[in-house]
Amino acid sequence: MLRFTVRRLLQAVPTLFVLSILVFAWLRLLPGGPATALLGDKATPERVAAMNEVLGLDDPLYVQYFGFLGRILTGDFGNSLITGDPVMEEVSWAFPATLELSVAAMFLAVLFGIPMGYIAARFRGRFLDNATVVTTLVGVAVPVFFLGFLLKYIFTQEMSLLPPSGRQDVLIDATRVTGIATLDGLLTGEFDATWDAMLHLILPAVALASIPFAVIVRITRASVLDVQGEDFVRTANSKGLTTQIVRKRHVLRNALLPVSTTIGLQTGLLMSGAVLTEKVFAWGGLGTLLEQAIQQRDYPRLQGLILLFATVFVLVNLLVDLSYAIIDPRVRVR
Amino acid sequence: MSILSTRKADKIDSLAEGGTSLAMDALRRTFRSPVAILGLVIVGLFVILAIISPFVAPKDPYRPYPELKAELTPSNIPGPMPGFLLGSDQNGYDFFSRLLVGAQQTLFVGVFATLIGVTIGMIIGGLAGAFGGWVDSLLMRLTDIMLSIPSLLLAISIAALMPGSQWTVIIAVAMIGVPVFARLLRGAMMAQRSSDHVLAATALGVKRRTIVFRHMLPNSIGPVIVQATLTLATAIIDAAALSFLGLGDSDWRRAEWGLMLGNAQELLSVKPSLAFFPAIAIIVVALGFTLLGESMRESLDPKNRR
Numbered sequence: 022m023l024r025f026t027v028r029r030l031l032q033a034v035p036t037l038f039v040l041s042i043l044v045f046a047w048l049r050l051l052p053g054g055p056a057t058a059l060l061g062d063k064a065t066p067e068r069v070a071a072m073n074e075v076l077g078l079d080d081p082l083y084v085q086y087f088g089f090l091g092r093i094l095t096g097d098f099g100n101s102l103i104t105g106d107p108v109m110e111e112v113s114w115a116f117p118a119t120l121e122l123s124v125a126a127m128f129l130a131v132l133f134g135i136p137m138g139y140i141a142a143r144f145r146g147r148f149l150d151n152a153t154v155v156t157t158l159v160g161v162a163v164p165v166f167f168l169g170f171l172l173k174y175i176f177t178q179e180m181s182l183l184p185p186s187g188r189q190d191v192l193i194d195a196t197r198v199t200g201i202a203t204l205d206g207l208l209t210g211e212f213d214a215t216w217d218a219m220l221h222l223i224l225p226a227v228a229l230a231s232i233p234f235a236v237i238v239r240i241t242r243a244s245v246l247d248v249q250g251e252d253f254v255r256t257a258n259s260k261g262l263t264t265q266i267v268r269k270r271h272v273l274r275n276a277l278l279p280v281s282t283t284i285g286l287q288t289g290l291l292m293s294g295a296v297l298t299e300k301v302f303a304w305g306g307l308g309t310l311l312e313q314a315i316q317q318r319d320y321p322r323l324q325g326l327i328l329l330f331a332t333v334f335v336l337v338n339l340l341v342d343l344s345y346a347i348i349d350p351r352v353r354v355r
Numbered sequence: 356m357s358i359l360s361t362r363k364a365d366k367i368d369s370l371a372e373g374g375t376s377l378a379m380d381a382l383r384r385t386f387r388s389p390v391a392i393l394g395l396v397i398v399g400l401f402v403i404l405a406i407i408s409p410f411v412a413p414k415d416p417y418r419p420y421p422e423l424k425a426e427l428t429p430s431n432i433p434g435p436m437p438g439f440l441l442g443s444d445q446n447g448y449d450f451f452s453r454l455l456v457g458a459q460q461t462l463f464v465g466v467f468a469t470l471i472g473v474t475i476g477m478i479i480g481g482l483a484g485a486f487g488g489w490v491d492s493l494l495m496r497l498t499d500i501m502l503s504i505p506s507l508l509l510a511i512s513i514a515a516l517m518p519g520s521q522w523t524v525i526i527a528v529a530m531i532g533v534p535v536f537a538r539l540l541r542g543a544m545m546a547q548r549s550s551d552h553v554l555a556a557t558a559l560g561v562k563r564r565t566i567v568f569r570h571m572l573p574n575s576i577g578p579v580i581v582q583a584t585l586t587l588a589t590a591i592i593d594a595a596a597l598s599f600l601g602l603g604d605s606d607w608r609r610a611e612w613g614l615m616l617g618n619a620q621e622l623l624s625v626k627p628s629l630a631f632f633p634a635i636a637i638i639v640v641a642l643g644f645t646l647l648g649e650s651m652r653e654s655l656d657p658k659n660r661r
Contacts, residue, residue, distance in 0.1 A: 035496070036496070036499060036500055036503055039496070039500050040500055040503060040504075043500065047512060047516070050516055158642060158645050158646060158649065159638070159642060161588075161641075161645060162588060162592070162637075162638050162639075162641035162642040162645055163638050164592050164595050164596060164599075164616075164634065164637065164638075165596075166596065166599050166620075167595075167616065167630070167634040167637075167638075170620070170623060170630060170634075173623075174623060174627060178623075178624065288505075289505035289506065290505070290506070292505040292507075292508070293505045293506055293507030293508060293596075294507075296507060296508070296511075296600070297507070297596055297599065297600070300599070300600065311508075311511070312600060312601075315511065315515055315600055315601060315602060316601055318515070323512070323515060327504065327508055327511075327512050330504070330505055330508050331503050331504045331505075331508075334503055334504070334505055335503050338503075
């Protein structure tokens with residue numbers, strides 16, 4: 022297991038290394054170079070030249086790259102053009118919000134997705150199964166942000182049941198501990214803050230959950246169908262175990278293996294979806310930072326965020342591989 | 356005719372045909388399923404609409420109408436009026452005509468984004484699969500890196516570098532598909548490399564180029580076609596997402612569903628139908644391509660061959 026872990030870790034390093042080169046090159050692909058892009062409307066030839074000198078853009082490329090690499094390894098992603106604050110500071114401030122939203126969405130997707138997929142497989146070919154399959158296909162076809170709009174329109178504009186946007190009512194002056202609004206209220210004993218944060222969380226989490234939900238349902242269904250046909254299930258049945266025990270111990274347990282990998286692999290989609298959902302609900306997480314950066318062409322912030330998202334994605338995939346190796350020892354040998 | 360004799364007739368037919376290739380068999384099975392037919396009908400109607408819409412649109416979709424503009428205020432966008440089935444859009448254009456013509460532009464974006472993705476992906480995957488060895492390792496590491504950036508962020512980082520035009524959207528969305536098609540074709544070709552018929556061809560002294568183009572590629576293309584059908588659906592959705600984020604076509608006059616949806620987001624409280632109709636159009640079309648792709652995938656799976 023240790024050898025597998027080390028090998029898998031070493032595989033992630035070159036990926037991240039090349040990624041850093043690409044992100045470094047990316048900023049230099051900008052029309053007119055980074056200095057022109059950073060100055061925006063204020064770009065004059067003199068200012069561009071001055072900026073080039075400040076940024077060290079006159080140095081040879083490899084000097085620039087290693088300077089860049091050294092800075093990002095120490096967590097220095099430069100300053101945002103919009104606020105002037107260090108990108109790293111902005112990111113660590115916004116990260117808990119995105120984490121909260123993503124975890125809530127994944128929780129909903131797993132909570133409803135696995136039972137629905139299992140039920141669909143149990144009633145294969147019947148109405149319940151067909152209805153589930155069609156639902157998941159529609160779920161994939163609906164743009165996340167449109168679903169967000171729809172939910173917002175129904176539950177806030179028409180029914181006024183839930184708050185339309187933000188993470189917490191402005192009137193609630195909650196203490197920030199972890200930055201995860203629902204958790205902070207519990208930690209400080211401000212239960213009204215937690216309740217309010219939960220209400221704000223429902224709609225965005227449901228919208229974001231739609232994609233992983235559809236995928237989890239389909240994988241669970243396919244996986245249960247696969248396992249049901251295995252010889253060991255037939256053996257378990259024929260040796261007289263009750264149907265319930267066969268289903269629980271033999272079918273479900275084995276069927277959940279591929280599902281657990283899928284959950285990890287959904288992180289990428291979840292991050293993409295979070296960007297869109299956060300815009301609809303003015304969530305104020307990483308997605309909001311990214312969206313502002315796009316609007317204002319804030320390249321240092323954009324660069325930092327892309328690198329961060331990619332790193333998280335690579336690390337999550339690494340964790341998925343490792344957890345898979347723990348569950349299924351055969352993987353370690355390959 | 357009783358059920359029994361129909362079955363018999365089927366059996367005889369299949370005997371007369373001799374062996375059927377997996378592809379033909381899959382095609383036949385695909386169009387026996389109602390889901391596939393539904394998908395095909397949706398896609399067919401969409402393509403027909405895309406072709407005929409400029410001729411059947413009741414009004415000019417690219418011209419403001421004074422009678423609509425007269426009633427247009429920031430807080431009021433005219434609804435249905437005589438001659439204007441769905442009323443005005445936010446700029447005093449005929450919304451219904453724009454919705455119709457939108458099929459064409461949307462199909463254009465979807466098809467070209469997919470085609471570019473398939474082409475680049477197949478070149479990468481084909482080279483990797485044909486040569487193997489270090490070429491394969493190098494190209495696959497490259498696709499791994501592309502895959503290590505979440506799909507929408509990849510599109511965002513490309514679109515953010517270029518001026519907002521329709522081709523920017525197409526290229527950015529196409530790049531999402533590149534690593535997927537590359538891996539898919541490479542995987543299918545790798546499986547072919549060690550198959551008996553390729554081994555036989557090699558033993559007969561057939562040139563490598565011939566083996567690749569005559570034996571390996573044609574046998575690997577099935578999954579790529581399926582994936583391309585599914586990608587058409589996601590390409591249309593991703594293009595809409597880029598528009599929504601403000602990275603879409605800067606020509607707001609263009610009637611494309613994703614762009615119309617993206618530009619209508621601020622007007623939900625004024626006239627929700629401006630967002631809802633393009634969104635429903637996108638959902639239906641994406642569903643059509645997904646249904647078609649999924650049923651093709653299912654019938655190509657040899658496990659389902661009976």
